[in-house]
Amino acid sequence: MTSLQDSEIFERNAEPGSLSAAARALDITPAAASATLKRLEARLQVPLFVRSTRSLRLTRDGEHFLAHSKPALDALREAVDGLASIGHAVQGPLQLAAPSDLGRNLLLPWLAEFHAQHPALSFRLYLSDRMADLYSLPLDLAVRYGEPADSSLIALPLAPGNRxxxxxxxxxxxxxxxxxxxxxxxxxxxxxxxxxxxxxxxxxxxxxxxxxxxxxxxxxxxxxxxxxxxxxxxxxxxxxxxxxxxxxxxxxxxxxxxxxxxxxxxxEAAPLHLMCANQRLLNPAVSVLRDFIAERCRALLQ
CATH class of the missing domain: 3.40.190.290 (D-Maltodextrin-Binding Protein; domain 2)
Known part of the structure; x- marks a missing residue:
């Protein structure tokens, strides 16, 4: 089986017909590109290119291999692009814990409004006045009052001036x-x-x-x-x-x-924060939600 990198280097060399042009496109040296092609031909046990001092051209075996490898590479690129778009999209599900009073009377209608603006995002809302453990429970975020006692958690302020x-x-x-x-x-x-x-x-x-x-x-x-x-x-x-x-x-x-x-x-001060356990959870959905709740808190306190 050929590696993804080897197949991509092969495809790049097949398109421009020049080893140096393909190497520049992939940000590698011509020597590295040439070594990859030789390794690929050795693995497949067929010549893929006819080489001259100035150019490359595909052999019949090379054309056959390109016809089958290119659709696979295109599908893989599409999948990678799809993952990137998901990472930048406001979509769910998002698992959120909140205090009972704030959750029932404020957060519940706010989340309904937020969902209307971002219908691809869904919520799993857990209401309890007990402190939710973000490390052991299946939660992405927690809305909490007070100064964070656990310095390892990430705290995003929602209503820092609340009392x-x-x-x-x-x-x-x-x-x-x-x-x-x-x-x-x-x-x-x-x-x-x-x-x-x-x-x-x-x-x-x-x-x-x-x-x-x-x-x-x-x-x-x-x-x-x-x-x-x-x-x-x-x-x-x-x-x-x-x-x-x-x-x-x-x-x-x-x-x-x-x-x-x-x-x-x-x-007494009762600042409100949006808490999460890991920096990697701070995706666009969390950022947009945090801004939305913070704005609703500001309007309410005014």
Whole structure:
């Protein structure tokens, strides 16, 4: 069996009829091209060219071999070009993990809009507030809040300026005295997110700052869930105060379903990133998707 390189050098020499011209086209030396042709003739055990000092011409065996090898080379080139076009196309499937609240209420409609623009791209969306392991699970990407803890992962910023917000329903606000300072939260029912099975996993210490003043409030836990969307729904239902990512509740604030409390106080940073485990996964589809989500986040936070 002949190698691909040998066959291509043979084809190139057959077309221009000059060894030096074929060598220039392939960016090799005439000596290397000549040695390849001799090796190919030895392997096939037939002369492929009639040589002179200035040119080459095909023998009948050479013409026969060219007639069969050229279609095969053309098909291979077409396959390689096809792979290159796939690598530059926005198409899928794309396997993506995201937090439950952000995934259901924001990412789901955004991905539907994105798919309408790029119908060749399909999604496999996994929603969970547990940290998805990009190394062991069949995932391409993960949308995550917070600063990346694993420095080996690649983090593409989506909403770097996002922060947590104190919020409650208009009904709750109407039933309680106005909060003037973070310490005023302490006697009220807090709706908390939990990251694990133990009491120590309940996020019941809420940190806020105003200028140089910083306060960490240990809240009175009323209801707890490991699902961020449940905490948001409890807040809308008027069950207490929540400390949520502004992205998660931006639409609720705009629609009046929730009210921001202590707006002069700044909550903790909650930057949003698009994470992947390998540089090779940063294909055009990921790049376009990242820009799309980042733009939607900017518009929502404004």
């Amino acid at each position: 947590r917000v104190l919020c409650a329903s208009p009904d709750w606000v109407a039933r309680h005295d106005k909060l003037k300072h973070p310490d005023d939260i302490r006697p009220h029912d807090a709706l908390c997110y939990v990251t694990g099975p133990g009491e120590a996993d309940v996020l019941d210490r809420w940190r806020l700052r105003r200028g140089k003043e910083q306060v960490a409030v240990r809240v009175r836990v009323a209801h707890v869930s490991n699902d961020g969307d449940v905490v948001r729904r409890w807040a809308i239902a008027g069950l207490g105060i929540a400390y949520k990512s502004r992205l998660d509740i931006a639409a609720d604030l705009a629609a009046g379903r929730l009210v921001e409390l202590l707006p002069s106080w700044q909550g």
